[in-house]
Amino acid sequence: MERIKIALTKGRTEDQVVPLLEAAGINCEGIRNKQRRLIFDEDPRYEIILVKGPDVLTYLNSGSVQIGIVGSDILAEQENFQYAMLDLNVGKCRFVLASTKDFNPQAHRRKIIATKYPNITKRYFQGIGEDVEIIKIEGSVELAPLIGLADAIVDIVETGNTLRENNLQVFAKLQPVNTKVVVNRLALRQYQPQIKSLIASLAKADDQLIQSKLIKE
Numbered sequence: 001m002e003r004i005k006i007a008l009t010k011g012r013t014e015d016q017v018v019p020l021l022e023a024a025g026i027n028c029e030g031i032r033n034k035q036r037r038l039i040f041d042e043d044p045r046y047e048i049i050l051v052k053g054p055d056v057l058t059y060l061n062s063g064s065v066q067i068g069i070v071g072s073d074i075l076a077e078q079e080n081f082q083y084a085m086l087d088l089n090v091g092k093c094r095f096v097l098a099s100t101k102d103f104n105p106q107a108h109r110r111k112i113i114a115t116k117y118p119n120i121t122k123r124y125f126q127g128i129g130e131d132v133e134i135i136k137i138e139g140s141v142e143l144a145p146l147i148g149l150a151d152a153i154v155d156i157v158e159t160g161n162t163l164r165e166n167n168l169q170v171f172a173k174l175q176p177v178n179t180k181v182v183v184n185r186l187a188l189r190q191y192q193p194q195i196k197s198l199i200a201s202l203a204k205a206d207d208q209l210i211q212s213k214l215i216k217e
């Protein structure tokens with residue numbers, strides 16, 4: 001049987017999803033012990049590749065992989081409406097508008113907003129009928145209002161530690177974010193039994209994880 005190819009977002013998503021893949025019975029020994037390797041085929045049913053989030057969608061769109069595991073932030077930013085088959089209870093965080101305490105969201109002048117997510121930011125401000133200037137930056141977004149690059153930021157918050165440690169506050173809550181399992185539609189038709197069985201085992205593993213978290217709390 002042909003292997004199902006899975007593109008997994010490396011970094012934070014990888015760290016949270018590998019335990020789920022293992023709980024779903026997938027051998028992830030290679031990923032656990034990876035050094036500079038990028039392709040993992042320890043499990044005879046799958047070939048897992050590790051890529052940056054936006055590239056997950058590029059591989060999926062091209063049909064060169066059948067399944068992608070990626071944050072909903074990246075799906076929303078790319079305006080890429082791939083078929084999300086499963087919502088995982090990992091990678092949970094939220095977009096917020098944040099700034100220093102003296103920021104005035106009601107001020108009438110045109111604000112400058114720094115973000116890694118210009119499309120999400122544009123949609124948010126369009127939704128509230130406000131015209132802003134958006135500056136795209138690649139990381140450490142919290143610096144922007146502190147150093148005078150922008151009036152405020154749109155970024156992801158999980159624990160709130162990064163905002164707190166940099167004396168920033170939340171001024172508006174935007175959409176929530178979580179990790180999603182997305183499937184190429186054509187592949188779904190072609191490999192339906194295998195994909196459905198993988199999704200079912202992942203859903204079960206994810207459910208068990210959330211149950212065990214609830215018990216610990």
Ligand SMILES: Nc1ncnc2c1ncn2[C@@H]1O[C@H](COP(=O)(O)OP(=O)(O)OP(=O)(O)O)[C@@H](O)[C@H]1O
Nearest residue numbers: 010011012013053071072073074091092093156158
């Ligand atoms: N603080 C957070 N808490 C929970 N999930 C997060 C958090 N930050 C990001 N994520 C989720 O994890 C995904 C990967 O984030 P990660 O920080 O590994 O990569 P990145 O910062 O987007 O890229 P880079 O590889 O440049 O660091 C994001 O797309 C998002 O879905």
Ligand SMILES: O=P(O)(O)OC[C@H]1O[C@H](OP(=O)(O)OP(=O)(O)O)[C@H](O)[C@@H]1O
Nearest residue numbers: 139140141155156157158159160161162
């Ligand atoms: O609320 P917290 O738990 O503090 O998490 C929020 C931080 O996590 C993300 O950054 P990341 O670690 O991905 O680094 P980056 O600045 O390089 O994007 C995000 O951009 C925030 O900076």
